[in-house]
Amino acid sequence: MGSDVQKRCTFDRKHYFYPDLPSGYQITQKYGTVNYLGPTLLFRPDSWLILAPLATGGQVLVGQGRAVSIEQIQLEQDIAKSTKSITGRVTHSCAVTEIVSRPDMRFEYAPFGGTHVPELLNSRDS
DSSP: OOOOESSOOOOEEOOOTTTTTTTSSSEOOOOSSEESOOOOEEEEEEOOOEEOOOSOOEOOSSSSSEEEHHHHHHHEEEEEEEEEEEEEEEEEEEEEEEEEEOOOOOOGOOOOOHHHHHHHHOOOOO
């Protein structure tokens, strides 16, 4: 994705009480994330455009769109979901990839972000 990938990733615990979190903590990557200072993404209603850095220090800009800067991409444990069954209470949790952006996305562009997240996650560098 054109970002700096960490050579060493670590996991941390966030301690807090939540009814569906029987362990009392959530496993996350607060400090040793997968990557940091990612690319600037431009999106339009129909597609994502990634700004690629150039050796001269500039960036390749193709088309028009809205810029969103990626702060970091991290893995974390999703909060468990409780379901009641005949045998008792069952809790489930799973891994989540969280994309943290800088606060430069405006409210009116939020629907485009949700629409194109699968496209972003499936993109590959050549």
